[in-house]
Amino acid sequence: MTKNQRNIYIGNSDPSIALETYKSILKLLPSSEKVDIKEALDRISFCPIYSKKSSPYYHAAAMDGIALNHKITKGASEVNPIVLKKSVDFDYVNTGNPIKAPYDSVIMIEDVIESDDEHISIISPSKPFDHIRPVGEDIVANEMIIPSAKRINPFDMASMIQGGVQEIEVVKKPKISIIPTGKEIISNPQEIGKGKIMDSNSILFSALITKLGGNPLIKNIIRDDLQELKNTIIEASQSSDIVIVNAGSSAGTEDYTLKAIESVGEVHCHGVALKPGKPTILGIINQKPVIGIPGYPVSAFVAFDEFVRPLLESLLNIESQKIKYIEGILSKRITSSLKHKEIVRVQVGRVDDKTIVTPLQRGAGITMSLVKADGIIEVPRNVEGIEKGQVVKVRLLKDLGDIDRKIVSIGSHDLIMDILSDMIPLSSNNSGSLGGILSLKTNECHIAPSHLLDEETGLYNISYLNKYLGEDWAVLKSIKRLQGLIVKKGNPKNITEIKDLTREDIKFVNRQRGAGTRVLLDYKLKDLNINKSSIYGYERELTTHMAVAAEVLEDGADVAMGVYSAAKAMDLDFIEIGYEEYDFVMKKYFIEDYRFSEILKAISSKDFKEKLEKLGGYKVDEPKIIRSGDYDD
Numbered sequence: 001m002t003k004n005q006r007n008i009y010i011g012n013s014d015p016s017i018a019l020e021t022y023k024s025i026l027k028l029l030p031s032s033e034k035v036d037i038k039e040a041l042d043r044i045s046f047c048p049i050y051s052k053k054s055s056p057y058y059h060a061a062a063m064d065g066i067a068l069n070h071k072i073t074k075g076a077s078e079v080n081p082i083v084l085k086k087s088v089d090f091d092y093v094n095t096g097n098p099i100k101a102p103y104d105s106v107i108m109i110e111d112v113i114e115s116d117d118e119h120i121s122i123i124s125p126s127k128p129f130d131h132i133r134p135v136g137e138d139i140v141a142n143e144m145i146i147p148s149a150k151r152i153n154p155f156d157m158a159s160m161i162q163g164g165v166q167e168i169e170v171v172k173k174p175k176i177s178i179i180p181t182g183k184e185i186i187s188n189p190q191e192i193g194k195g196k197i198m199d200s201n202s203i204l205f206s207a208l209i210t211k212l213g214g215n216p217l218i219k220n221i222i223r224d225d226l227q228e229l230k231n232t233i234i235e236a237s238q239s240s241d242i243v244i245v246n247a248g249s250s251a252g253t254e255d256y257t258l259k260a261i262e263s264v265g266e267v268h269c270h271g272v273a274l275k276p277g278k279p280t281i282l283g284i285i286n287q288k289p290v291i292g293i294p295g296y297p298v299s300a301f302v303a304f305d306e307f308v309r310p311l312l313e314s315l316l317n318i319e320s321q322k323i324k325y326i327e328g329i330l331s332k333r334i335t336s337s338l339k340h341k342e343i344v345r346v347q348v349g350r351v352d353d354k355t356i357v358t359p360l361q362r363g364a365g366i367t368m369s370l371v372k373a374d375g376i377i378e379v380p381r382n383v384e385g386i387e388k389g390q391v392v393k394v395r396l397l398k399d400l401g402d403i404d405r406k407i408v409s410i411g412s413h414d415l416i417m418d419i420l421s422d423m424i425p426l427s428s429n430n431s432g433s434l435g436g437i438l439s440l441k442t443n444e445c446h447i448a449p450s451h452l453l454d455e456e457t458g459l460y461n462i463s464y465l466n467k468y469l470g471e472d473w474a475v476l477k478s479i480k481r482l483q484g485l486i487v488k489k490g491n492p493k494n495i496t497e498i499k500d501l502t503r504e505d506i507k508f509v510n511r512q513r514g515a516g517t518r519v520l521l522d523y524k525l526k527d528l529n530i531n532k533s534s535i536y537g538y539e540r541e542l543t544t545h546m547a548v549a550a551e552v553l554e555d556g557a558d559v560a561m562g563v564y565s566a567a568k569a570m571d572l573d574f575i576e577i578g579y580e581e582y583d584f585v586m587k588k589y590f591i592e593d594y595r596f597s598e599i600l601k602a603i604s605s606k607d608f609k610e611k612l613e614k615l616g617g618y619k620v621d622e623p624k625i626i627r628s629g630d631y632d633d
């Protein structure tokens, strides 16, 4: 394909304007169907639902006791008990029984003195309608139970049944066809191999659609065949309300989505000022929206959220659906281009009474940024970025209660943080030990896992904490972990010690500056008088133990330095260097916080120790808290 044949002229339309004009052309309206109440959960009411009868529909006893006419009880008291005769003056009733005239009052059985089988006496008067649920106490006939455009919940269902409603008119579930495209895309995990990518986007769309109330249908993967794509799009536009064509939306030689849509319908817009999500295509075929969504998973979510969700909401009649927002302080500067609106995934945490908003990785292929995100923020078009410390508005993707309880950890990441986050509410972000201490300094996190060795004192972390946090730090010491050289299975290059890193046939991969493992390596290199520049790959930095281990596994390197558990997890060999202290650093106030006691409880538990034993390469000692000042004398 030559350059002229590619779709290189991707536009930059304003996303909101593009959507509004698209919607005004499409004029999407909801349609309705009737369903039995039992099937109505989470459906949207098409019109207001009125009760058909009152509830209760007769006067009903509200308590177990006796029914009588209140007048007969006049003047009753302890000194003047009134004796009544069964079936003449009163009848026994149970809760829910109908109360018929001339009875108009119920006395609870506890307040009745039973003399014999036929007679009782009472010692206080009753009033009309005492312990009686009158007709319509709950629902009055023809009263509105729920309005239109309401998502039906279990309470609504129960009330409608009580109100005599059996069948209701709900919004018909819009059908949305999802067409995955791409030679490399597979849906069968057995076919996985280099160059093959699992179709996760179809699952993402399908789940998002189901959650909103639509009916998703995933079509067969089209492997970059233009004619097949055209046929599938035409068929889908006839049989569904919205069509999503996934991937192939940009300028690649096999990006056919634009061609397919424009050859069988019209393209309203190709390319929006949105990041990620730029090469989105808004097309119309058979009066139906056919939307080309970019392939990268985060771009796919953003484009779906920006364009498919509003259309689906129109068809569901839930345009007014409320999205929850929260305001917080941005903990890191975000730079952005003036050209487009950028959607940034963020984590939110309550640190020291402030709501702290921390941006996550921004790559369009990082699906984990969506898993970890508590919310998203928008950097508008024509804005170069947002400064650290500015207040931002976050659209919440999670419950506020979950956010309040969450322990925010920034620092050195280790597999044990994953174990901990399975035991307590914890979000763990990897920025290396030093990065974590700096985040703690600016109150972006509650704890910073750190393992920084001081070359002079031989102590872990203390000198760094004094330097960066001054008087206000505390550290929880308990965990030690085994560091060493991670090599390929069978150690084919026969690496036995750090000196081997300088060998000409050895390719190394390093951890980033500020990472404790990097500090440890540099300490060892200095000790052994080894020049860093003599190590091939010293400059290549990756940010986690698992990432360097994966690099060794995938032949990107012969050796890396890291923890034993990472080598074991990837079935690689390991050459021990020694145990190091993996501490949790915090500010002093956090020792009193209930969330700290949750950490203490978790790491002291048998369950935690057993899990670490399974991972291998850890020691857990009795937890010890050291505060700044403890080492002063």
Ligand SMILES: Nc1nc2c(c(=O)[nH]1)N[C@H]1C(S)=C(S)[C@@H](COP(=O)(O)OP(=O)(O)OC[C@H]3O[C@@H](n4cnc5c(N)ncnc54)[C@H](O)[C@@H]3O)O[C@H]1N2
Residues within 6 Å of the ligand: 010, 180, 181, 182, 185, 197, 198, 199, 200, 201, 202, 246, 247, 248, 249, 250, 251, 252, 255, 276, 277, 278, 279, 293, 294, 295, 296, 297, 299, 364, 365
């Ligand atoms: N020269 C240019 N190249 C690119 C541009 C551009 O403007 N000029 N735009 C870039 C942007 S921005 C994006 S976003 C992507 C969008 O690419 P496509 O929509 O054409 O998608 P593909 O190239 O076919 O796939 C990209 C990538 O997406 C992943 N993918 C695709 N389908 C699925 C799926 N069903 N499930 C999970 N992941 C999927 C996969 O990793 C593909 O490699 O284009 C840039 N290029």
Ligand code: MOO
Residues within 6 Å of the ligand: 274, 275, 276, 277, 278, 279, 294, 296, 299, 300, 364
């Ligand atoms: O717009 Mo693409 O979706 O940035 O990554």
